[in-house]
Amino acid sequence: xxxxxxxxxxxxxxxxxxxxxxxxxxxxxxxxxxxxxxxxxxxxxxxxxxxxxxxxxxxxxxxxxxxxxxxxxxxxxxxxxxxxxxxxxxxxxxxxxxxxxxxxxxxxxxxxxxxxxxxxxxxxxxxxxxxxxxxxxxxxxxxxxxxxxxxxxxxxxxxxxxxxxxxxxxxxxxxxxxxxxxxxxxxxxxxxxxxxxxxxxxxxxxxxxxxxxxxxxxxxxxxxxxxxxxxxxxxxxxxxxxxxxxxxxxxxxxxxxxxxxxxxxxxxxxxxxxxxxxxxxxxxxxxxxxxxxxxxxxxxxxxxxxxxxxxxxxxxxxxxxxxxxxxxxxxxxxxxxx
Numbered sequence: 001x002x003x004x005x006x007x008x009x010x011x012x013x014x015x016x017x018x019x020x021x022x023x024x025x026x027x028x029x030x031x032x033x034x035x036x037x038x039x040x041x042x043x044x045x046x047x048x049x050x051x052x053x054x055x056x057x058x059x060x061x062x063x064x065x066x067x068x069x070x071x072x073x074x075x076x077x078x079x080x081x082x083x084x085x086x087x088x089x090x091x092x093x094x095x096x097x098x099x100x101x102x103x104x105x106x107x108x109x110x111x112x113x114x115x116x117x118x119x120x121x122x123x124x125x126x127x128x129x130x131x132x133x134x135x136x137x138x139x140x141x142x143x144x145x146x147x148x149x150x151x152x153x154x155x156x157x158x159x160x161x162x163x164x165x166x167x168x169x170x171x172x173x174x175x176x177x178x179x180x181x182x183x184x185x186x187x188x189x190x191x192x193x194x195x196x197x198x199x200x201x202x203x204x205x206x207x208x209x210x211x212x213x214x215x216x217x218x219x220x221x222x223x224x225x226x227x228x229x230x231x232x233x234x235x236x237x238x239x240x241x242x243x244x245x246x247x248x249x250x251x252x253x254x255x256x257x258x259x260x261x262x263x264x265x266x267x268x269x270x271x272x273x274x275x276x277x278x279x280x281x282x283x284x285x286x287x288x289x290x291x292x293x294x295x296x297x298x299x300x301x302x303x304x305x306x307x308x309x310x311x312x313x314x315x316x317x318x319x320x321x322x323x324x325x326x327x328x329x330x331x332x333x334x335x336x337x338x
Contacts, residue, residue, distance in 0.1 A: 027062055030091060034058045037267050040086045043096050044168025051080075051087045052267045060249035061088045061227075067247060070204055070228040075251035077233050078300030084251075085185035085229035092227065095173035098185040099143040105192045107199025110144040111209050111218075118162035131161075135213035140164035147184040147226035148207055149218050150177040156214075181224045190232040197242050204228060205245060253298065257285055261302050269306045273316035276323060280305050283327045290333035297332040305330040 034055050042048040061084075064071035071088070073081040082098075089096035099110055115138045122132050131137055140160045141153035146167060154174070157166050170177075189197055203209045208219035220226075230246070232238060254260045261281040265272065280302060288297040308326055313319040 026065065026092075030058050030062050033091065038087050038090050040083070040090055043086065044098070046086065046096075046098070049083065049086075050268050051083055051090075052264055053087055053091075057084055057087070057249065057251075058091075060247060061091060064229075064247040065092065065224070065227055068225060070230055070246045072230045072232065072238075072243070072246040072248045073251060074232045074234055074248065076253075076296055076298060078296075078298040079251045079253060080299060081231040081251060082185060082187050084249075085183055085187075085231070088227060088229060089183035092180065092183065093176070094180045094227070095169070095176050095182045096185070097143050097147055097167050097170065097182055098187060100187045101189055101191045101196065103191055103193075105196055107196045107203070108142075110142045110186065110200070111203065112139055112142050112145060112156075112211050114139050114213060115160075115162050115164070122162075137161045139211070139213060141166075143167055143184055144203065144209075144228075145218055146170055146177075147182050147228070148220045149222070150174060151221065152218060178222060181222050181226050183227045183229060186228065186230045188233060189230045190235045190238060194236070194239060197239050201239070201241055201245065257288075258282065261285075261299070264299065265302065265306050268303055269310055271310065271314075272306060273319060276309065276316060276319045277306070279320065280309070280323055280327065283323075284330070287331040287333050297330070301330045301332065 033053055036053060038051040038053055040046075040049050040051055060071060060073075073084055075081055085098070086096055088094075114135060119132060119135075119138045136156065136159040138160065139156060141156045145156075146153040150170075153166075154171070157164060173182075176182075186200075207225060208217055210217050258278070258281050261284065262274070262277045265277040265281070269277075284297050284302045284305070291297055305323075305327060308330075309319050309322055312326075313322045
């Protein structure tokens with residue numbers, strides 16, 4: 001079987017560890033950015049946003065990077081799990097890739113896909129038989145292929161002639177991919193069947209996978225290896241074997257939620273008055289207490305509410321007026337139906 005990639009021992013974890021000096025430098029750099037604001041640029045479908053880097057998150061990123069393990073980020077929806085992956089990319093100066101998991105997603109979607117429909121259509125249209133027989137014309141590399149081996153993913157993307165589009169921005173970041181590796185977000189891994197998580201075990205452990213139609217194996221050819229960040233809303237249990245292979249960060253909203261929300265509000269919306277920030281936070285917290293266990297009002301709703309106020313009002317008194325009018329539409333308890 002032909003191999004795409006380099007290295008015969010991709011599961012040798014010692015080859016992936018950072019040198020002592022490099023680790024110290026990285027740790028110092030990350031320490032300096034704790035409790036600061038990171039301006040995350042627009043990336044593909046992900047909008048530009050400001051991110052407040054807290055200590056626990058910063059150390060979790062450093063731990064995953066130093067250990068060469070995936071980072072699993074758990075917590076309720078809206079606490080900033082996905083955004084943390086973008087923050088990790090900014091901290092490590094790496095390109096950002098993302099795959100949002102759907103209920104029908106499989107682990108192969110992250111590796112490669114074969115366009116059977118296009119192949120059948122070409123056969124029915126009596127296209128060149130040699131082209132139809134060659135699976136390379138119909139196979140598109142997935143996000144994990146790009147993350148592990150940009151060069152072979154790029155080559156296969158050029159070979160694939162049907163309905164394939166590379167991930168957003170992946171082509172223009174070649175130099176950073178090859179120099180720094182990337183951060184790959186696998187978002188809401190718990191949304192799919194447990195078979196997806198089980199299917200990723202070997203790939204994440206060995207940093208390689210087979211592409212049987214091409215008769216080849218894709219393996220990592222970059223150092224440092226990609227940092228894989230997986231998020232889970234804890235809607236279902238993940239395999240214990242996957243948990244053992246990950247560095248795990250659980251994001252919980254703090255007990256002093258009022259101060260936490262206001263601090264984040266100031267980070268994202270510096271033009272809003274303190275009274276507006278506090279009253280909006282009080283609304284969100286009050287509604288949160290009335291929510292069912294499965295659908296808490298939280299950080300996402302608070303920031304959405306503040307964003308709406310910024311759009312419709314410029315002066316503090318106007319913002320307070322509009323807060324009274326719009327606030328209820330960002331509540332999840334549906335207690336106020338007027």
